[in-house]
Amino acid sequence: MRIKNHPIINFAYKKKISFNFNNKKITGYEGDCIASALHAQGIRILTRSLKYDLPRGFFCGIGKCSSCLMRVNGIPNVRTCIAPLKQGIKVEMQDKFGKLPSEEFHEKSKEVLNFEVLVVGAGPAGLCAAIEAAKQGASVLLVDENMAVGGQLIKQTHKFFGSENEKAGTRGIIISESLKKEIDKLKKAGKVKLMLNSTVIGYYEGEKNLHKFIVIKRKNYDSVLIEVNSKTAVLACGAMENMLLFPGNDLPGVYGAGAVQTLMNVFGVKPGKKVLMIGAGNVGLIVSYQLLQAGVEVTCVVEAMSSIGGYHVHAAKLRRCGVPIFTSHTIKEVRGRDCVEEAVIVKLNKNWQPIKGSEKKINCDTVCLAVGLTPSTRLLNQIGVKMDFVNEAGGYIAIHDNLMQTNKKGIFVAGDSSGIEEASTAMIEGKIAGISATLLLKYKDGKKIQSKYIKDLIKFREGPFGEKARIAKKKIEKLVEEK
Amino acid sequence: MIHSYEIDGILNQKFLKLPSEKQIEKGVAIIECIQNIPCNPCIDSCPTGAISMKDINALPVMDYDKCIACCKCVGVCPGLAIFVVKSKEDIGFITLPYEFLPKPVIGKKVKLLDRAGRIVGEGIVKKVVNKDKTFIVTVEVNKDLIMIVRNIKV
Numbered sequence A: 001m002r003i004k005n006h007p008i009i010n011f012a013y014k015k016k017i018s019f020n021f022n023n024k025k026i027t028g029y030e031g032d033c034i035a036s037a038l039h040a041q042g043i044r045i046l047t048r049s050l051k052y053d054l055p056r057g058f059f060c061g062i063g064k065c066s067s068c069l070m071r072v073n074g075i076p077n078v079r080t081c082i083a084p085l086k087q088g089i090k091v092e093m094q095d096k097f098g099k100l101p102s103e104e105f106h107e108k109s110k111e112v113l114n115f116e117v118l119v120v121g122a123g124p125a126g127l128c129a130a131i132e133a134a135k136q137g138a139s140v141l142l143v144d145e146n147m148a149v150g151g152q153l154i155k156q157t158h159k160f161f162g163s164e165n166e167k168a169g170t171r172g173i174i175i176s177e178s179l180k181k182e183i184d185k186l187k188k189a190g191k192v193k194l195m196l197n198s199t200v201i202g203y204y205e206g207e208k209n210l211h212k213f214i215v216i217k218r219k220n221y222d223s224v225l226i227e228v229n230s231k232t233a234v235l236a237c238g239a240m241e242n243m244l245l246f247p248g249n250d251l252p253g254v255y256g257a258g259a260v261q262t263l264m265n266v267f268g269v270k271p272g273k274k275v276l277m278i279g280a281g282n283v284g285l286i287v288s289y290q291l292l293q294a295g296v297e298v299t300c301v302v303e304a305m306s307s308i309g310g311y312h313v314h315a316a317k318l319r320r321c322g323v324p325i326f327t328s329h330t331i332k333e334v335r336g337r338d339c340v341e342e343a344v345i346v347k348l349n350k351n352w353q354p355i356k357g358s359e360k361k362i363n364c365d366t367v368c369l370a371v372g373l374t375p376s377t378r379l380l381n382q383i384g385v386k387m388d389f390v391n392e393a394g395g396y397i398a399i400h401d402n403l404m405q406t407n408k409k410g411i412f413v414a415g416d417s418s419g420i421e422e423a424s425t426a427m428i429e430g431k432i433a434g435i436s437a438t439l440l441l442k443y444k445d446g447k448k449i450q451s452k453y454i455k456d457l458i459k460f461r462e463g464p465f466g467e468k469a470r471i472a473k474k475k476i477e478k479l480v481e482e483k
Numbered sequence B: 001m002i003h004s005y006e007i008d009g010i011l012n013q014k015f016l017k018l019p020s021e022k023q024i025e026k027g028v029a030i031i032e033c034i035q036n037i038p039c040n041p042c043i044d045s046c047p048t049g050a051i052s053m054k055d056i057n058a059l060p061v062m063d064y065d066k067c068i069a070c071c072k073c074v075g076v077c078p079g080l081a082i083f084v085v086k087s088k089e090d091i092g093f094i095t096l097p098y099e100f101l102p103k104p105v106i107g108k109k110v111k112l113l114d115r116a117g118r119i120v121g122e123g124i125v126k127k128v129v130n131k132d133k134t135f136i137v138t139v140e141v142n143k144d145l146i147m148i149v150r151n152i153k154v
Helices: A034-040 A124-135 A151-155 A172-188 A257-266 A282-293 A312-319 A378-383 A423-440 A447-460 A464-482 B004-008 B021-026 B041-045 B072-076
Strands: A016-021 A024-029 A069-072 A075-079 A090-092 A110-120 A140-143 A192-195 A198-205 A211-219 A222-235 A239-241 A254-256 A274-278 A297-303 A325-327 A329-335 A342-347 A360-363 A366-369 A373-375 A387-390 A395-398 A411-413 B028-031 B082-088 B091-098 B109-113 B119-131 B134-142 B151-153
Touching: A016 A034, A024 A034, A034 A257, A110 A124, A110 A211, A110 A423, A124 A140, A124 A151, A124 A172, A124 A192, A124 A222, A124 A423, A140 A198, A140 A222, A151 A172, A151 A257, A172 A192, A198 A378, A222 A423, A239 A257, A254 A257, A257 A282, A257 A366, A274 A282, A274 A329, A282 A297, A282 A312, A282 A366, A297 A329, A297 A360, A312 A325, A312 B004, A325 B004, A373 A395, A378 A411, A387 A464, A395 A411, A411 A423, A423 A447, B021 B028, B021 B082, B028 B072, B041 B072, B072 B082, B072 B091, B072 B119, B072 B134, B091 B119, B091 B151, B109 B134, B119 B151
Parallel strands: A016 A090, A110 A140, A110 A222, A140 A192, A222 A411, A254 A366, A274 A297, A274 A366, A297 A325
Antiparallel strands: A016 A024, A069 A075, A069 A090, A198 A211, A211 A222, A239 A373, A329 A342, A342 A360, A387 A395, B028 B082, B082 B091, B091 B134, B109 B119, B109 B151, B119 B134
């Protein structure tokens, strides 16, 4: 299942790592997560459902769902998609409720950290926010739950659209590398502290206008608690893959598009042999093309809308490789005993109703869902900022002004968690939010460059493909005024 | 109104402003970018200023007389939507972006595919340039195929 040759990514499988899975010795590679090492060995069932004992596999691939919880070195509920593989570890399918480690839970130690700006999420928005805030002189703590910085950028092998300002013509993975370099430089200079494998799990109102966040830092599959007191915070928590309702949608082999990208573009593991793609928006089209580049067959792309939602140029790239795109079609069901074995698609009429007799069997072992994203807002909810449902933004989002500030002073948002868009706009939003945070503090030099970023963002959304974002942000503006 | 390419992903040539026979003989870049995407690297890449755009969301407009078929834009277009065509008597040449392995080899035969991925003939690889991991491949084809072939299979 390993990708040996790839036209864009150089997978240098270096050191072999052996570990134990259900009392069997298997090997992975250094840099793998536990789930990717298992997947590479053809192990797709990672856990079973609580009530009906149904098989569960990888789904989101970014530590947001609970489909990959396993017991590692006796510790239950480890998210194996974001847990690094280490030599000699013992991985087990856990008893469903996740029995606690045999020894008593030890008293957790707690560390306290103080920062001027806390940035949650080190994807394109969070990285840019941290860089800009640090450049203004603020002390910055950047927290991310993944093993590496870059968020979804590290999976984007295609060249980005935009202008020179947005690094157009450059592949996402290269943009991610250059942002990482900037962060590393700021880290060395003592201006940014980076905490990976760490999740912000709680919020308390602190004293003297301070915000108190509780962070859990994972170390050797166990964790330590950290209390972070910050004057301001930028929440760039990204988004979660949407699920689609159909029989068999819980079978291992039904993966979110992000998970497919994680497996093949981060870990060099093929998600399957034959993939059925659901959704012809930009994500569905791009991931289909990336699957072809990884040497995986894409049987077809199915889209419920009557037209392709993504850019024509992305669709054209797929079509000229011979991949059909069926608009006005949807998935009816997925069949298989323990994993995906085949799928059935069906044509839809004008009223979105399946047309009887139009069913078509698709021979595939993987179904990839690229049916949109929902902003990750759990932390924002807990903070208690004003939220509202904005359809065009992808669901509930924090109401924010054009400086990216929520109704709670010092709490900012950026990127997909402030409304689903794409990496280029996430980066600009991150820059704006990062500077906004410093302007609340004693740093006053960012004003001018910030207004340039605000103008860039408006320009970027001016075209027909920016319509949804324009509508979303307009609605949000109105909600801010009502406040 | 929904255009046909929005339904099946296949572009009909009627949406393109095509070059004249003479311009094709000299060699020109065909930009198959027909939607208003906020994007403009092609303009910055053009050494002769042949490509223009009102603003970042407008469509690129190619001045076929100014185009020198240098293929620079083929390598920078993030949509892989630019193709250079040229003809010499009965022989045609098409330069296209290619991002798959194995790498096309100069002098070797490759299958020629149209916009729907159908095999329409065979061609010979004449030139391969690696531009930031996108191969810019020039293939010698039957002249009649230069506006049909948009992909190859090694």
